[in-house]
Amino acid sequence: MLKKIVLQKLAHFGLHIIFWCAVLLFYTYFFGFNSNDFGYVFSFSSFLMPITIATTYVFIYKLIPDYLVTKHYKRFTLYSFYTIIISNYLIVISVFYGLVYLSNFQYSNMAPISRSLIFVATAVYMVVIIVSAFKLLKLNLSQAKKTKKLETKFLESQLKMKEQELHYLKMQIHPHFLFNTLNTLYGFALKKADEAPEMILKLSNLLDYLLYKVDKPFVLLSDEVNHIQDYLELENMRFNKTLNIDFKVDNVSNELKIAPMLLLPFVENSFKHGAIKSGKLNIKMRLSCKANTLYFYIENSQNKTEFNKEEGIGLKNIKKRLDLTYKDNYTFNIKNEASVFKVDLIINLN
Secondary structure (H helix, E strand, O other): OHHHHHHHHHHHHHHHHHHHHHHHHHHHHHHOOOOOOHHHHHHHHHHHHHHHHHHHHHHHHHHHHHHHOOOOHHHHHHHHHHHHHHHHHHHHHHHHHHHHHHOOOOHHHOOOHHHOHHHHHHHHHHHHHHHHHHHHHHHHHHHHHHHHHHHHHHHHHHHHHHHHHHHHHHHHHHHHHHHHHHHHHHHHHHHOOOOHHHHHHHHHHHHHHHHHHOOOOOEEHHHHHHHHHHHHHHHHHHHHHHEEEEEEEEOOOOOOEEOOOOOHHHHHHHHHHOOOEOOEEEEEEEEEEEOOEEEEEEEEEOOHHHOOOOOOHHHHHHHHHHHHHOOOOEEEEEEEOOOEEEEEEEEEOO
């Protein structure tokens, strides 16, 4: 690890050396325009290099990361102003260096471009601006990468939380469903009814669905419908002649999928909170598909005493599951009237 860090530092240092050598060559070519005195030009360019390097490093390692990126714009402007004043002072000294030391006070012996303070400052600040722009781009790319990484972690944590909450909601539904079904079977066992073996078979099918398919994210819609029908047959055995079920299924594709145990609790809820009126518990259900949209409607008779009561745990959990699984892709309406309870659900299964 230490060796790797040392090699990275050396490579970084080597790139800087190569870059500044390239800048020195640029200065030599730039200030050598219309001049044949290579010694003067190279010496002047070399004298200008520390000024350029110092100004550039102050911007890219201090001013930009500490003030500009952190949005301390006033400090960045103030300290940049100080840096430019100091660097301009040093640039003036470099021009005097060319005039006094390299040209022996002979203005005509100076390289033409090096005589102009504006051209010298332009050469220096052009390098500073290019390097600073590259530094800003690098910082932006690094920040974008960090932001994307944080977003990915955040989304992953949200997904895990949703999966855990969804699993928890399913675990709440299971005992609720089993409790009602086993109560029905218990009643038949007490009476030693001939329907008990058939009821056990239906319950076995439901348990298979409950234990092995409910943990899957999606199941075939046709499977959900089949198990609704099994559940209805179980309840029909329990209620016998006091149950009136009107269940119609239309255009259910064998390819469409749905979250498991999403519709069955609605059916269960209609039995749990439904009321026998005029000798009958009336339940009406409609399930149909158009393109990839599911339309589900269920209503059950209820007493006035049940009107405006708080919804059961199954219905509350289904609402949460709908939000987690089909957020912004479903409409869910409940009408809790004095004599009838209605649920209207539309889901875009895509």
